[in-house]
Amino acid sequence: MLKVGVMVSGGGTNLQAILDAIDHGTITNAKVEVVISNNPGAYALERAKGHGIPGVCLSPKSFDTREAFNEALLAKVDEYDLDLIVLAGFLVTIPAAMIRKYRNKIINIHPSLIPSFCGVGYYGLKVHEAALARGVKLTGATVHFVDEGMDSGPILLQKAVEVLPGDTPKILQQRVMEQAEWKLLPQAIDLIANGKL
Ligand code: GAR
Numbered sequence: 443m444l445k446v447g448v449m450v451s452g453g454g455t456n457l458q459a460i461l462d463a464i465d466h467g468t469i470t471n472a473k474v475e476v477v478i479s480n481n482p483g484a485y486a487l488e489r490a491k492g493h494g495i496p497g498v499c500l501s502p503k504s505f506d507t508r509e510a511f512n513e514a515l516l517a518k519v520d521e522y523d524l525d526l527i528v529l530a531g532f533l534v535t536i537p538a539a540m541i542r543k544y545r546n547k548i549i550n551i552h553p554s555l556i557p558s559f560c561g562v563g564y565y566g567l568k569v570h571e572a573a574l575a576r577g578v579k580l581t582g583a584t585v586h587f588v589d590e591g592m593d594s595g596p597i598l599l600q601k602a603v604e605v606l607p608g609d610t611p612k613i614l615q616q617r618v619m620e621q622a623e624w625k626l627l628p629q630a631i632d633l634i635a636n637g638k639l
Contacts, residue, residue, distance in 0.1 A: 444472040444635040447524040449532035450479050452566075454486025455619060456530035456551055456627050461493050463628035472635035475522045478515075480534045502534065512537035519544075526634055529588065530627065533565055541590055548588040549634075551627045553618050555600055556584040560593035570611040570618070579605050581614065583622035585630040598639060599626045 448457050457477060463469040477490035477497045490497035500518055505511040516539055519527065529536070529550040536548065552560055552569075558578070559569045573581045582602040589595035601622040605614060633639045 444525045444631075445475045445523060446472050446526045446528060446631065447476045447478060447519060447522055448474055448486075448490075448528045448530050450477060450484055450486035450530050451481050451533040452484055452486065452531050454484065454489045454530070456623055457486045458489055459624035460528065460530065460628055460631060461489065461495075463632070469628050469632040469635060472526075472631055475524060478518060480532070486531075512539065516540045516543070526631065528627065528631065531566075535592075536588055538590060541588060545589075546587055549585055549598065549627075549630055550588050550593070550595075551623055552584045552586065552593050553581075553615065553623060554584065555580070555582040555602060556586060556593055556597060560584075562592050564593070567611045567615055570614040573605065574609060574611060574614060581605055581618060583618055583626055585626050598630050598633075601626050 448460060450457055464472060474495050477486060477495055479487050479499045480501055482499045482501060487497040487499065498518060500515055502508065502511040516537060527544055527548040554560055554569050554573060559572045564572065580602045582600060584597055585599045586597045587595040603618045603621045
């Protein structure tokens, strides 16, 4: 059984998609051991609680230095003896020591077709604002392994989504979530849990 930790910052719809996929048997051989948030107000923590999964909040703001936060984050992750760490809308830079220790064991979902609209400054709605500003007709989502760069690790899965006339960033974000993110992230976890990647 793959022991999974999910790291979140906000609403947690991707976390919900993972929990639903486990409940429905779309993901097999995997269990979410912990949900870790940097944001005490993240609704994702409520979703974890609703599923009887420990929800932990570690905010950089409660530490004197970034180094102290990074050490505490790694220590917290280590406590759960995880096989896979899933960044599901986690908007904090992963400490280098954690990337080294968990190489090829951290995956991230990004709401564009990497290498478009990714890297520093591209997160959440900003990604969709940039896609609309550029006038692309196709966007999508990407699941990739996390390395030392920003959105630069090896790509596992991608799915394209159409941009439609009249789209606003919010409408496009919702379509990318529904058609791509909520499918791709569970699929990636299931492939890893069943040794297919
Ligand atoms: C998702 O769209 C995810 O792809 C994005 O944040 C959102 C989180 O939503 N992540 C990034 O932009 C990372 N660069 P959620 O909390 O409802 O799952």
